[in-house]
Amino acid sequence: MQIGILYSRIRKDEKLLLSELRERGHDVEKLDVRKLEFGVGDPPEGVADLDIVLDRCLATSRSRYATQFVDSYGVPVVNAPDTADLCADKAKTSIALDDAGVPTPETTVAFDTDSALSAIEEFGYPCVVKPVVGSWGRLMAKLESRSAAEAVLEHKATLGHYEHKVFYIQEFVEKPGRDIRVVALDGEPVAAMTRSADHWLTNAAKGAQTQEFELTPEVEALVEKASDAVGGGLLGVDLMETNAAQSAAEQSSGDEPRDPSYTVHEVNHTVEFKALNDCVDTDVPAAVVDWLEAKAETGVPA
């Protein structure tokens, strides 16, 4: 098969995919988005003949536009442009998850510092302010007090890019020092891990400890629902356990601990899987390539 990979940086994740694809004898076309020119109606050289294109662009705008162009040439592309567009925007993701009945942290968006402050006061402290577009846990603020809230809002309003003037405010979820990352292919989990840190941000890119997580039917069902909500694809679904503290208290007091319940706080469309691959027995890149081959075979539904 002829398989294209859109990229601008080759990370460990992309190397794993490239070597898996080449080992299987596929013709891999590396598409450096920095060098490509996307004509309206006219695909860049070599793109029209591809059986499928996998988007691995790290930069949000590149990912959103490049997938849209590839799709417009009639070449199957994963993840789909609509999925990229939705997942790149936290506000859109929150709406889609809630519409689909997926439990997700309580969220309010405001466009003005006064209304944002009023929303923050309604949530109470601590609560969380995040950029609507952002990654690797950057520019996230846990607000403990009104004075902190005022300072963060002022900084965002003064220094931020216009997208940082969209204030995305969220309840603070008391998670048990860890969250759960599930990598899924069209809603089917490949493998999962927990990421633990003393810090409230438990991002693998920030050095969190990772450990395999045994999937439960409840988590599997939520992942499928969350994936469907954003249009499917190769996704990283992040969940937090919401009642772990009560559960532990019940256990220590001798009561029957309740089952954990979950909230989905993020769905990533350019998912990094190297940390997961290192901590589970499953061959994640092989599973991704199996899925890509099947997609190329059957075509991607429009």
Next chain:
Amino acid sequence: MTECVECGAEVSLHEDLEVGEIVDCDTCGQELEVVDTEPPVLDRAPELDEDWGE
């Protein structure tokens, strides 16, 4: 072995080098992008100038 374009130190490269890959210079810490593999050619890696990552 290839020279770092920033500090001139020798950068040791692994075998399965890939165009587009980023390697770090152990001496000066500069991020270097592999722009060619045969023979290996390195350039300063571009800055992360917008939202990057998952």
